[in-house]
Amino acid sequence: METRWQAMSARVGVCVWFLLAISQAQGQSWPESIEIEQGGKTTTMLMDELREQADVTFRFYDPYLGREVDIRGFELDDWARGTFDNEVEALTLTAMDGFKVEFDKLPGENWILVTHHDGEEIGLRDKGPLRLVERDYGERDTENLRLFNNWIWMITHIEGAP
Amino acid sequence: MIHRLWEKRSGWLWLSLASFSTVVLLVIYDMRLLTPQVDRYFSQHDNVTGHQLATRSRVFLHDTLEELLKESPSPEAASLSLEVAYGFLDINIYRERYACTESSLAVLDSLQRQLMRAPSAEIERVTRSLLPVLECLTDIEIGQRVQRSQTVNGFVDKARDHQALLFFGTLIVYLLGLLFWWFHEKQRRATEKASRESLRWMTKALQDPLTGVGNRNALHQHIAEQPDETMGLLLIDIDHFKPYNDCLGHPEGDRLLRQLVGLIDLSMAGEAKLYRMGGDEFAVLLSCRSRDVLRQRCVALVDAVHRQAFNHPSSPIGPIVTLSVGGVWFCPSDMALEQAYAAADAALYRVKQAGRDGWEVDYPTTPVPCSV
Numbered sequence: 001m002e003t004r005w006q007a008m009s010a011r012v013g014v015c016v017w018f019l020l021a022i023s024q025a026q027g028q029s030w031p032e033s034i035e036i037e038q039g040g041k042t043t044t045m046l047m048d049e050l051r052e053q054a055d056v057t058f059r060f061y062d063p064y065l066g067r068e069v070d071i072r073g074f075e076l077d078d079w080a081r082g083t084f085d086n087e088v089e090a091l092t093l094t095a096m097d098g099f100k101v102e103f104d105k106l107p108g109e110n111w112i113l114v115t116h117h118d119g120e121e122i123g124l125r126d127k128g129p130l131r132l133v134e135r136d137y138g139e140r141d142t143e144n145l146r147l148f149n150n151w152i153w154m155i156t157h158i159e160g161a162p
Numbered sequence: 163m164i165h166r167l168w169e170k171r172s173g174w175l176w177l178s179l180a181s182f183s184t185v186v187l188l189v190i191y192d193m194r195l196l197t198p199q200v201d202r203y204f205s206q207h208d209n210v211t212g213h214q215l216a217t218r219s220r221v222f223l224h225d226t227l228e229e230l231l232k233e234s235p236s237p238e239a240a241s242l243s244l245e246v247a248y249g250f251l252d253i254n255i256y257r258e259r260y261a262c263t264e265s266s267l268a269v270l271d272s273l274q275r276q277l278m279r280a281p282s283a284e285i286e287r288v289t290r291s292l293l294p295v296l297e298c299l300t301d302i303e304i305g306q307r308v309q310r311s312q313t314v315n316g317f318v319d320k321a322r323d324h325q326a327l328l329f330f331g332t333l334i335v336y337l338l339g340l341l342f343w344w345f346h347e348k349q350r351r352a353t354e355k356a357s358r359e360s361l362r363w364m365t366k367a368l369q370d371p372l373t374g375v376g377n378r379n380a381l382h383q384h385i386a387e388q389p390d391e392t393m394g395l396l397l398i399d400i401d402h403f404k405p406y407n408d409c410l411g412h413p414e415g416d417r418l419l420r421q422l423v424g425l426i427d428l429s430m431a432g433e434a435k436l437y438r439m440g441g442d443e444f445a446v447l448l449s450c451r452s453r454d455v456l457r458q459r460c461v462a463l464v465d466a467v468h469r470q471a472f473n474h475p476s477s478p479i480g481p482i483v484t485l486s487v488g489g490v491w492f493c494p495s496d497m498a499l500e501q502a503y504a505a506a507d508a509a510l511y512r513v514k515q516a517g518r519d520g521w522e523v524d525y526p527t528t529p530v531p532c533s534v
Contacts, residue, residue: 066254096246097218124245125252145255154246 031096034130037159038084045083047129051115053079058112058135063142064127064151072116076132077106079113084160093132094157096124101132101152110135113155127153174346181339185332192328216302219250223292223299230289241277244270251299260305262298269295370438372416373423381437381445382499388449389495394456394523396446396489397506398426398463401518403442405476406483418472418483425470429463445506453491453523460487460521484519486510491523 033044054072062069080088091103114131115121122128131153140147225243229235248270256263273288368380376384385393400406400422407415419442426436426446434448450456464485472483488510492502509522 064253066257097221124242125248127249143255145253154249 035157054115063148070118071114073112073114075109076111076113080160087162088160090161092159093152093155095152096154096156101150130155174342178339178342178346181335184335188332214303214306215250215253216299219247220299222247237277244274256302260302266295266298373420373438375423375436375438378439385494385499391449392493394448394450394491395502395506396487397510398444399486400442401484401486402477406474409476425466429466456489456491456523464521486513486518487521488513489523
């Protein structure tokens with residue numbers, strides 16, 4: 001009896017380990033939420049909720065990854081208008097390591113908050129779970145990453161202001 | 163139109179202006195060209211690529227180590243930092259340029275799995291295995307700095323060459339501008355001189371050299387310039403001027419002519435234009451709004467000559483110089499100069515026929531003068 005329990009425990013342990021390994025191997029899913037701030041008030045928005053809003057898809061060459069990627073996400077402008085009140089103009093996006101990108105006014109439909117690469121949710125090692133890119137970066141030299149300075153990764157905090 | 167403009171303005175002036183405009187454009191172009199590059203390389207401390215991504219990866223690796231070296235390490239926190247470190251190291255240009263990148267990423271991936279699988283037991287090994295990753299990050303940082311230095315040096319060299327080119331280019335174009343301006347100025351002065359000369363010759367062409375008053379051409383021109391102005395035309399003849407010359411000599415005759423010019427001008431109150439029509443014949447043109455004014459001027463003139471009493475030793479009609487004056491009151495738009503001149507001449511003829519030393523103003527049969 002004890003042996004059966006041990007065997008079952010071992011099987012469960014293996015399954016748990018496998019699930020953990022799988023989830024960590026693919027997931028890199030922390031953090032699972034971002035902070036939204038407006039007028040000094042901060043709320044939390046789940047990444048799942050954001051991923052559900054991802055309705056924009058396109059394929060482009062990612063200069064940081066050095067390959068073509070199928071992108072899925074949503075327009076920053078639309079999302080900001082829907083999340084904050086209509087008077088929102090300025091946006092500040094803060095990354096996990098404290099870097100910030102500030103927009104004095106809504107940057108336009110070219111800027112996309114990305115939640116998925118090649119159909120997969122992006123985690124930290126994919127520069128996720130939320131990153132900002134430009135849908136069309138024109139003729140900029142993709143070898144020169146300095147031309148993509150406003151692409152911010154690992155976004156954890158978004159502040160909207162009038 | 164451009165051709166006309168080119169001719170109207172000086173070609174040199176346009177060339178000069180074009181040169182100076184080129185200088186301005188060169189400077190603006192240079193600023194436009196250099197400023198973004200300067201910004202890109204020297205003003206990037208607060209944005210995503212302001213610090214090396216490898217350095218940022220190193221920060222999170224240190225966080226991982228710090229967490230693992232705590233008495234009660236949190237595998238989740240360490241794993242989180244490790245993930246972020248992975249994200250910052252997983253950059254295409256690092257993979258392409260630094261061979262250690264791939265192996266380091268593999269190490270980080272492997273450690274991540276091990277951390278989640280057997281956190282406490284593997285800590286020391288994890289710590290050791292991070293060392294080559296840190297060395298790789300150091301290589302990347304140094305390599306990137308070297309590359310950045312090379313890029314910046316290249317940029318500085320390029321900027322220096324550019325500045326030299328700009329300096330000499332600007333200098334040459336500026337000097338060309340000055341040269342063109344000088345040509346323009348020279349041309350302008352030559353044109354001005356030629357204009358003054360032409361004007362002087364034109365004035366001379368309309369002037370009687372002996373008395374300084376206008377000549378017949380001037381009379382025609384002045385009348386043509388005032389077609390709607392009622393005016394009086396007087397023809398004045400010095401009575402028996404030839405005997406005067408014969409008796410007293412031509413120099414004295416010339417002096418008399420000059421004196422009479424002054425006297426006529428005075429009699430007309432300085433309001434008339436005087437012309438020498440040839441020999442001893444003068445014409446006077448004055449604006450007057452009625453025949454009476456013209457008559458008054460004639461009376462004043464004849465009286466003034468009488469009062470002046472220039473001696474005329476050989477005159478058959480008296481001891482002093484006298485004048486015969488014939489005039490006409492007319493409007494140039496109604497009566498051509500030739501007609502007016504003929505009318506005044508006819509009046510003068512009648513005065514002469516009547517014994518000279520007198521005046522007569524003709525009454526034209528033509529309609530009432532224009533601006534009365």
